[in-house]
Amino acid sequence: MLAAFGRAFRTPDLRKKILFTLFILAIYRLGATLPSPGVSYTNVQKCIDTASTGQNQDVFTLLNLFSGGALLHLSVFALGIMPYITASIILQLLVVVIPRLEQLKKEGQSGQTKITQYTRYLTIGLAILQTTGYIALARSGQLFTGCDVNANPIIPVSPHMPYWMTLGTLVATMVAGTAVIMWLGELITDRGVGNGMSVLIFTNIAARIPSEGQSIYAKGILPFVIVCAIGVVIITAVVFIEQAQRRVPVQYAKRMIGRRMYGGTSTYIPLKVNQAGVIPVIFASSLLYLPQLIVQLVSDKNNPGPVVNFINKWVADPSQWTYVVIYFALIIFFTYFYVAITFNPTDVADNMRKYGGFVPGIRPGKPTAEYLDFILSRITLPGSLYLGIIAILPNLFITLLGTSVNNTQNFPFGGTAVLIMVGVGLETVKQIDSQLMQRNYEGFLR
DSSP: OHHHHHHHHHSHHHHHHHHHHHHHHHHHHHHHHSBOTTOOHHHHHHHHHHHHTOOSOOTTHHHHHHTTTHHHHTBTTTTTTHHHHHHHHHHHHHHHHOHHHHHHHHTOHHHHHHHHHHHHHHHHHHHHHHHHHHHHHHHHTTTSTTOOTTTSOSSOOOTTSOHHHHHHHHHHHHHHHHHHHHHHHHHHHHHSSSOHHHHHHHHHHHHHHHHHHHHHHTTOHHHHHHHHHHHHHHHHHHHHHHHOEEEEEEEEOOEEETTEEEOOOEEEEEEETTTTTTHHHHHHHHHHHHHHHHHHHHSOSSSOOHHHHHIIIIISOTTSHHHHHHHHHHHHHHHHHHHHHHOOHHHHHHHHHHTTEEOTTSOTTHHHHHHHHHHHHHHHHHHHHHHHHHHHHHHHHHHHHOOOGGGSTTOTTSHHHHHHHHHHHHHHHHHHHHHHHHTTOOOSOO
């Protein structure tokens, strides 16, 4: 593989793409560490240090993971890629519901361009809402657990401008940062190695690994070695299952068009074991965070009440078995739900019949759709179990390492982090490998 990287850098146009991608990533990380105007970086750092010593689960841990730690610092790129991910998921779900969007999807490249434009507009709208909410939570101290914002104001009053203008400038800066992030991701897709948004997420998560590794190493050499060994095993298993697929053979009949014969070829439909990707984990995490978020917004800290105490103890605490069971069940449910709305066996069967394709031994049309649905329902079960097991691994490490509950989602070898990093890494390697193969090189895998 190292030799393949050497061949990639010796190819002029591929070397330019890789160096351009690294340049864009450097700009992205610079924006993630650049403080926004009006924010007291010193007070933010004090609040982060105070919150890191708390034992309450932070509702914004997953969002902070996707932003590479920029969210809690309220930097220019504080929102990260999360508004775009949310907008993309919403549009993907609306395609199934709204006939107009479904028609655009079937129009090909022109329709996809319009859907992408709608995604951009929705991203800006979500960025405005999220920025306003995060700033309000930062001012009230709810963005940082256990921080006294009265003694350490996050957005101090400036004597040079009205306070509302300071807040407006902060909102405009962070929303503009989200728009710049979209532009950087599209630049990587068009002029870099491809998969721009995914590469940005990969960069954010990878940026958290050194600090998390240092916190584990501080607990001793033995826990650090154990975690590294377990991490290698987990990554190997994730790579194996992410590459696993059920190949349904498809035969295309010969057709005479004019004086030429077409068809007569054999191919297959690749049905991945993990057909849903990391989306079910994100859905389950977000839904499980909602009760705690509502509790933080509406409850009285001095007199929480029995309902709030029940949620804090049994639903919001990742060290409790009830949290793990609910989390695991939600991942299985959303895996089946997402696969059902993104893969339509009836449309696949109709397209096969339209072009003269059939599965050997299965009649075209409805029997083919039922056969594909039967296979998909069977392979989705191990895929959902796999996602659930990987997602709850950080909760299991709480007992092993005595790790703060705040750091479970940031744990480098479990949960959302390892799924995204391995998936994006494999896809990026395939992109580079395909470009090497076009130039008659051996590629990464011999």
